[in-house]
Amino acid sequence: MKLDSRIPSGPIEQAWDKSRFDMKLVNPANKRKFSVIVVGSGLAGGSAAASLGELGYNVKCFCFQDSPRRAHSIAAQGGINAAKNYQNDGDSIYRLFYDTVKGGDFRAREYNVYRLAQNSVNIIDQCVAQGVPFAREYGGALANRSFGGAQVSRTFYARGQTGQQLLLGAYQALEAQVDAGSVKMYTRTEMLDLVIINGKARGIVTRNLVTGQIESHAADAVILATGGYGNVFYLSTNAKGSNCTAIWRAHKRGAAFANPCFTQIHPTCIPVSGDYQSKLTLMSESLRNDGRIWVPLKGGDKRAPSQIPENERDYYLERRYPSFGNLVPRDVASRAAKAVCDEGRGVGETGLGVYLDFADSINRLGRSAIEERYGNLFEMYNRITGEDPYTAPMRIYPAIHYTMGGLWVDYQLMSTIPGMFVLGEANFSDHGANRLGASALMQGLSDGYFVIPYTLGNYLASNKLEKVDTSAPEFAAVTKEVNDLVAQMLSIKGKRTVSSYHRELGKIMWDNCGMGRNAAGLSNAITQIQGLRHEFWNNVNVPGSGEDLNQQLENAGRVADFLELGELMCRDALHRNESCGGHFREEYQTEEGEAMRDDENFQYAAAWEYAGQDTEPILNKEPLAFDYVHPAQRSYK
Amino acid sequence: MKPASMNLTLHVWRQANAAAPGRMERYDAPNVSEDMSFLEMLDVVNEQLISDGKEPIAFEHDCREGICGSCGFMVNGVAHGPQKGTTICQLHMRHFKDGEELFLEPWRATAFPVLKDLVVDRAAFDRIIAAGGYVSVRTGSAPDGNAISVPKEAADIAMDAAACIGCGACVAACPNAAAALFTGAKISHLGTLPQGQAERSRRALRMVEQLSLEQFGSCTNIGECVAACPKQIPLEMIARMNRDHLKAAWTSRGEHRSGGE
Amino acid sequence: MAATGAALYLFVTVHLLGNLQVFLGPDAINHYAAALKSVPEILWGARLGLLACVGLHILTTVQLARINNKARPTAYAKKANSASTAASRTMYLSGPTIAAFIVYHLLHLTVGSAHPQFSETDVYSNMVFGFRVWWVSAAYIIAMALLCTHLRHGVQSMFQSLGFNHPKHSPRIQKFANAVGILYFAGFASMPLAALTGILPPFFERL
Numbered sequence A: 001m002k003l004d005s006r007i008p009s010g011p012i013e014q015a016w017d018k019s020r021f022d023m024k025l026v027n028p029a030n031k032r033k034f035s036v037i038v039v040g041s042g043l044a045g046g047s048a049a050a051s052l053g054e055l056g057y058n059v060k061c062f063c064f065q066d067s068p069r070r071a072h073s074i075a076a077q078g079g080i081n082a083a084k085n086y087q088n089d090g091d092s093i094y095r096l097f098y099d100t101v102k103g104g105d106f107r108a109r110e111y112n113v114y115r116l117a118q119n120s121v122n123i124i125d126q127c128v129a130q131g132v133p134f135a136r137e138y139g140g141a142l143a144n145r146s147f148g149g150a151q152v153s154r155t156f157y158a159r160g161q162t163g164q165q166l167l168l169g170a171y172q173a174l175e176a177q178v179d180a181g182s183v184k185m186y187t188r189t190e191m192l193d194l195v196i197i198n199g200k201a202r203g204i205v206t207r208n209l210v211t212g213q214i215e216s217h218a219a220d221a222v223i224l225a226t227g228g229y230g231n232v233f234y235l236s237t238n239a240k241g242s243n244c245t246a247i248w249r250a251h252k253r254g255a256a257f258a259n260p261c262f263t264q265i266h267p268t269c270i271p272v273s274g275d276y277q278s279k280l281t282l283m284s285e286s287l288r289n290d291g292r293i294w295v296p297l298k299g300g301d302k303r304a305p306s307q308i309p310e311n312e313r314d315y316y317l318e319r320r321y322p323s324f325g326n327l328v329p330r331d332v333a334s335r336a337a338k339a340v341c342d343e344g345r346g347v348g349e350t351g352l353g354v355y356l357d358f359a360d361s362i363n364r365l366g367r368s369a370i371e372e373r374y375g376n377l378f379e380m381y382n383r384i385t386g387e388d389p390y391t392a393p394m395r396i397y398p399a400i401h402y403t404m405g406g407l408w409v410d411y412q413l414m415s416t417i418p419g420m421f422v423l424g425e426a427n428f429s430d431h432g433a434n435r436l437g438a439s440a441l442m443q444g445l446s447d448g449y450f451v452i453p454y455t456l457g458n459y460l461a462s463n464k465l466e467k468v469d470t471s472a473p474e475f476a477a478v479t480k481e482v483n484d485l486v487a488q489m490l491s492i493k494g495k496r497t498v499s500s501y502h503r504e505l506g507k508i509m510w511d512n513c514g515m516g517r518n519a520a521g522l523s524n525a526i527t528q529i530q531g532l533r534h535e536f537w538n539n540v541n542v543p544g545s546g547e548d549l550n551q552q553l554e555n556a557g558r559v560a561d562f563l564e565l566g567e568l569m570c571r572d573a574l575h576r577n578e579s580c581g582g583h584f585r586e587e588y589q590t591e592e593g594e595a596m597r598d599d600e601n602f603q604y605a606a607a608w609e610y611a612g613q614d615t616e617p618i619l620n621k622e623p624l625a626f627d628y629v630h631p632a633q634r635s636y637k
Numbered sequence B: 001m002k003p004a005s006m007n008l009t010l011h012v013w014r015q016a017n018a019a020a021p022g023r024m025e026r027y028d029a030p031n032v033s034e035d036m037s038f039l040e041m042l043d044v045v046n047e048q049l050i051s052d053g054k055e056p057i058a059f060e061h062d063c064r065e066g067i068c069g070s071c072g073f074m075v076n077g078v079a080h081g082p083q084k085g086t087t088i089c090q091l092h093m094r095h096f097k098d099g100e101e102l103f104l105e106p107w108r109a110t111a112f113p114v115l116k117d118l119v120v121d122r123a124a125f126d127r128i129i130a131a132g133g134y135v136s137v138r139t140g141s142a143p144d145g146n147a148i149s150v151p152k153e154a155a156d157i158a159m160d161a162a163a164c165i166g167c168g169a170c171v172a173a174c175p176n177a178a179a180a181l182f183t184g185a186k187i188s189h190l191g192t193l194p195q196g197q198a199e200r201s202r203r204a205l206r207m208v209e210q211l212s213l214e215q216f217g218s219c220t221n222i223g224e225c226v227a228a229c230p231k232q233i234p235l236e237m238i239a240r241m242n243r244d245h246l247k248a249a250w251t252s253r254g255e256h257r258s259g260g261e
Numbered sequence C: 001m002a003a004t005g006a007a008l009y010l011f012v013t014v015h016l017l018g019n020l021q022v023f024l025g026p027d028a029i030n031h032y033a034a035a036l037k038s039v040p041e042i043l044w045g046a047r048l049g050l051l052a053c054v055g056l057h058i059l060t061t062v063q064l065a066r067i068n069n070k071a072r073p074t075a076y077a078k079k080a081n082s083a084s085t086a087a088s089r090t091m092y093l094s095g096p097t098i099a100a101f102i103v104y105h106l107l108h109l110t111v112g113s114a115h116p117q118f119s120e121t122d123v124y125s126n127m128v129f130g131f132r133v134w135w136v137s138a139a140y141i142i143a144m145a146l147l148c149t150h151l152r153h154g155v156q157s158m159f160q161s162l163g164f165n166h167p168k169h170s171p172r173i174q175k176f177a178n179a180v181g182i183l184y185f186a187g188f189a190s191m192p193l194a195a196l197t198g199i200l201p202p203f204f205e206r207l
């Protein structure tokens, strides 16, 4: 497999302008003649579908929820970065670029990141114009807050509901296009496979989740914006429905999967409370602006937090990282929490938790200031735990949150399958081995509003696309495969429920491919997953029929894919003999326990190629060049 | 102190599909931990049903964080259950007592047909937004974000309104099955901001017209919606909608219908 | 509905003030009544206007009820009320009762066919003798209580329908409206009560 990243030549500052100029354009009158499928209605898919519809393309947009507004982007709390420098604190496009490349631990493509930083500025303008109610100062100007991994205040936010407001902006733009007739929305419709004709992506096969109907849709190009695959861990901060099915099935049809093991663990989530636990809830990272993280100095200290005097507390982040303190990047904060818990200093019933304490801030700023900033998060914490974070510190623990890996795409966001583009969290493009807070929203919207409208046009204008409709034999063949798969799952009628497999897979992944990884554990995990997958296909119990709304069947398909993806993640983690960003191999750490990168051997994106069921995948490498930000050990001391 | 674990009896509306008749069925929910969320309690009941060879109860959910608006059904006649300002996915079992009987029913409204068990079709909400719940701004054509200053107070009111998650509890709780709170929230959100002014009249006219096309009921200002709303959208948002609508209806020259292509 | 409701509210206010003149003695109220009747154009204009208001109000109510019944054809097996006032939930009960009352009221004190001792000119005596029958007074008092609950929700609803709701002012308006409701009730109820207890003395006996 040849990986042509199509990175433009010349200085990075002009690269995007230049490549936009070099791209071919579709004549306005001809746009109507092109049809585009957008799978996903989150920030990436929603913004893409709306913008493409507005340009005049014939767009079909799909999501599995009952409304495009419910895509998982809705859950993002903290904010979105942009290099506006409204705070006059020294921010610039270059600094955002620099921070993101460094934050990604030198495993992202520089040119993509630079473009992202450039687009960040337009995103804010666009969203404000759509009526996104960003937080304002009394003077009427936009307000900012700071976020982990940055020393400037560049994060824009709408209370603790930034993702919701940005998504509603994109959703409303999308519905405006639905009203205008340029976008047709297919809700409660799940993409189950990709159809390739003459080497190009030409359509998808879907299941109507209400009627069970398997349907075909043809188009001139297919865009996947189906979000991340963090739910491979079962417990994560992702929505229950978040899945890898679309990208995984596209992977099996030839799209390379890049850096699957790069997953992000978020340091501030509410700890697990019991084995019925169905998901983990994030407490926005922004809390770290005003909360101080600590554990008791001595292990096994079971006193209530208020009984532990100041000198018997260990504010370990402030101690270890004096210049960033509680605002170190996520991977660093998460590992530090795991370390203190491993030492037996964790708090709460399970010992898997650390305190996030607001007492100092409440004393300094007053309760009402804290309430204004974090009121809804505090309420959420109280609802879930029954505890009051105004009077007792929160207990938090890291949880799986984001997947930096995803389908490999070139600079124009096209996958290794011509005509199939991948946007948002579903691709691997911009965050390297670790994502900085508030930059996923930025990436999703940059991809959807400001990149795909150009690069898709370029593809359509520079390729000769024959007329294709769903009567093509390729559609029939894929439809048959999909039907067979559904029928097979329903026919096993074994003894174990779908979610019991999912839980077990999640535990294998968390124990072996989570915050700390090592060769022995990963090899072991691969074997375990293979065994579990085998058992699944022989002993799973999927009740009901395929002809109506069947949530167990939906879930079974997703878990089946996770059972394959999990193995690939472990393989990727096993092959990468270095520690970088969210990928921490215990064998590769400095004496102080910091990640040790190996730039000589691993300065590349690992793009895995599917080689067939139960066959080892093929590794392709895209070497990464760092001409602007020079790799150094990340230091947040 | 109440026991950490309790036994509950559930009466759940079971309906195979939109066309089939439905009925209430009784289930036991034993050993419910008070730290479980309501949906986790149902997960456990469902796992048992599957193991017993029965069909699990279908209910909608996704984020389980109270933000996506997927979840929602009636618990003892109250939308999203007894805790104020809380979606059913965020409701935890510590709010119930050992031995309680709980009646679970889907949202009921002509505009929200039941698809299965506790799952209803809320596509009408999308069509209401499509009828004008947006600001038309071409991608890339926006002025600088700080070009138009927005008073903090306006931004705050807009945000209060925009917090709506589109769950439909307001419709479910309303004796008239009206969607005034949902629609009022969107009209208020956009109508409060300077960016939303150009389309303010057209928006109010078209969205309110869509309300009746979807066969929602008419608001009689009773306030059950506000009590049920997990985001506590205030009744004021309905007044704002009425104000915009009255004003628009009075000044309209009748071109608002020209939506679509 | 808000407009007709408001017009009726206005009428109720004027009507109450007019009626309360009964306490100023027979002359005051009888002169007032005579003055009203002296210009038939105005009298009939007002009557027709009122009739139209009541008619339209009822008509819109019927339309509203039709829409709202269609909007929820299947009732809940269990439904709890969380926030609404009893007044707001009983509008469909208080309204028609008031309508029935109005018919009776017209026959009783305007046309006189439901009044055994009716006089065309002596409004004072019509009221005093009419109210001396205990069940007539009781009917009036109950109807007035219902009218006030109807208005309690009606006023709030009207402001809301007309687009006025402000977190600072609305609670005050509602408090004011509630106080006015109670005052109206007290005002209206005072007349039958006064007649029953003999506080309002008969002007002269008639056969």
Ligand SMILES: Cc1cc2nc3c(=O)[nH]c(=O)nc-3n(C[C@H](O)[C@H](O)[C@H](O)COP(=O)(O)OP(=O)(O)OC[C@H]3O[C@@H](n4cnc5c(N)ncnc54)[C@H](O)[C@@H]3O)c2cc1C
Pocket (backbone or CB within 6 Å): A039, A040, A041, A042, A043, A044, A045, A046, A062, A063, A064, A065, A068, A070, A071, A072, A073, A074, A075, A076, A077, A078, A079, A080, A081, A162, A163, A189, A190, A191, A192, A225, A226, A227, A228, A237, A238, A239, A242, A243, A245, A246, A282, A401, A402, A423, A424, A425, A426, A437, A438, A439, A440, A441, A442, A444
């Ligand atoms: C709790 C939480 C908080 C976060 N907070 C922040 C933050 O503060 N700042 C930040 O920058 N980032 C944050 N993130 C990350 C960020 O929200 C996501 O990375 C981003 O929103 C992903 O957007 P997306 O458009 O790529 O995918 P999504 O929003 O996940 O959308 C996926 C879409 O694809 C559809 N879909 C998926 N599979 C299929 C299929 N097979 N068929 C049809 N449709 C399908 C879904 O229906 C959905 O519409 C947060 C993430 C979480 C979990």
Ligand code: HEM
Pocket (backbone or CB within 6 Å): B220, B221, C001, C002, C003, C004, C005, C006, C008, C009, C010, C012, C054, C057, C058, C061, C088, C091, C092, C094, C095, C096, C097, C098, C099, C100, C102, C150, C151, C153, C154, C155, C156, C157, C158, C159, C161
């Ligand atoms: C004649 C019989 C009457 C009937 C059947 C009736 C019925 C109703 C109903 C069903 C409503 C709307 C319900 C709601 O908003 O919850 C209403 C509203 C109202 N009614 Fe009546 N009513 C009657 C008489 C009156 C009278 C006599 C008055 C005043 C003197 C009055 C004043 C009002 C007002 C102010 C409203 C509020 C209007 C709005 O919100 O738009 N009604 N009525």
Ligand code: SF4
Pocket (backbone or CB within 6 Å): B163, B164, B165, B166, B167, B168, B169, B170, B171, B181, B182, B185, B225, B228, B229, B230, B231, B232, B233
């Ligand atoms: S107004 Fe409240 S109850 Fe109604 S849809 Fe919005 S969030 Fe749900």
Ligand code: FES
Pocket (backbone or CB within 6 Å): B060, B061, B062, B063, B064, B065, B066, B067, B068, B069, B070, B071, B072, B087, B088, B089, B090, B165
């Ligand atoms: S599941 Fe998302 S709001 Fe309840």
